[in-house]
Amino acid sequence: MSAASMTARDAVGAAVDALAAAGCDTPRLDAEVLIADALEVDRGALIADPGLPVPPGAARTIGERIRRRVAREPVAYVLGRRGFRRIELAVDRRVLIPRPETELLVEVALELPRGASVHEVGTGSGAVALALLDERPDLRVTASDLSPDAVAVARVNAVRLGLPLEPSVADGLASGEYDLVVANLPYVRDDEWPGLAPEIRRYEPREALTSGPDGLDAIRALVGRARRGSRLALEHAPAQAAAVRELLAGGETRRDLAGRERVTVGVVA
Numbered sequence: 384m385s386a387a388s389m390t391a392r393d394a395v396g397a398a399v400d401a402l403a404a405a406g407c408d409t410p411r412l413d414a415e416v417l418i419a420d421a422l423e424v425d426r427g428a429l430i431a432d433p434g435l436p437v438p439p440g441a442a443r444t445i446g447e448r449i450r451r452r453v454a455r456e457p458v459a460y461v462l463g464r465r466g467f468r469r470i471e472l473a474v475d476r477r478v479l480i481p482r483p484e485t486e487l488l489v490e491v492a493l494e495l496p497r498g499a500s501v502h503e504v505g506t507g508s509g510a511v512a513l514a515l516l517d518e519r520p521d522l523r524v525t526a527s528d529l530s531p532d533a534v535a536v537a538r539v540n541a542v543r544l545g546l547p548l549e550p551s552v553a554d555g556l557a558s559g560e561y562d563l564v565v566a567n568l569p570y571v572r573d574d575e576w577p578g579l580a581p582e583i584r585r586y587e588p589r590e591a592l593t594s595g596p597d598g599l600d601a602i603r604a605l606v607g608r609a610r611r612g613s614r615l616a617l618e619h620a621p622a623q624a625a626a627v628r629e630l631l632a633g634g635e636t637r638r639d640l641a642g643r644e645r646v647t648v649g650v651v652a
């Protein structure tokens with residue numbers, strides 16, 4: 384088939400075969416998302432009109448994208464962006480791709496009264512802090528991360544979104560007084576790393592994910608160094624919920640959309 388006569392159906396069919404052979408979990412979804420974006424249509428339009436012609440320039444873009452996805456690079460890095468609540472964030476290999484379960488941290492902070500102050504530790508792409516500013520411009524939101532690379536990405540996202548966040552580089556809690564501190568710090572156990580999907584192991588920054596033998600090193604350090612009386616909302620793995628409750632006074636755990644214990648809120652004793 385000449386490139387000139389290629390249709391979306393041809394491109395999707397070939398991509399699904401290649402992605403399935405490479406072991407991707409959702410080959411059709413990934414192929415459609417990557418190809419629709421290259422053709423500058425939404426996924427619904429691609430599905431509705433499979434006879435859409437694929438111009439040669441788009442065919443080259445699709446080939447390159449599918450090659451990256453076959454190497455198990457996450458779709459979000461291939462596209463360079465990821466949606467989170469109402470905003471879209473630029474993401475690349477310097478930052479963790481924001482996960483849907485982390486939206487729970489935003490929901491906890493949305494319960495704060497008007498004008499309250501909230502600080503996000505380990506902001507990565509800026510997802511939580513920026514989503515909060517987008518949805519609650521009355522809140523005073525600040526953010527920090529240990530990684531200067533992550534802070535650079537969060538700054539770019541703040542500027543792109545026109546939101547007033549000036550993230551800083553800090554290990555643990557940046558100095559200041561806050562009504563609430565939110566954090567999705569690394570919480571994967573060191574021994575879990577080899578068993579994680581290639582998308583994670585090969586592409587996402589390990590220092591954003593793993594945290595010691597029980598996965599709680601970063602959380603323990605944050606709690607240990609926070610001022611007495613500080614209110615924290617901490618994301619963790621479901622199996623860590625009881626241990627995180629033990630670290631905080633009055634710790635209460637919220638469940639994510641899948642019903643798993645995901646965020647514990649409590650006070651530093």
Ligand SMILES: C[S@@+](CC[C@H](N)C(=O)[O-])C[C@H]1O[C@@H](n2cnc3c(N)ncnc32)[C@H](O)[C@@H]1O
Nearest residue numbers: 479481505506507528529530554555567569591
């Ligand atoms: C799991 S990622 C979360 C990123 C972002 N909050 C999100 O949910 O998409 C953890 C982030 O915490 C940062 N981090 C790790 N240890 C830290 C520490 N001691 N102090 C501040 N940030 C830390 C990492 O650089 C990384 O950006």
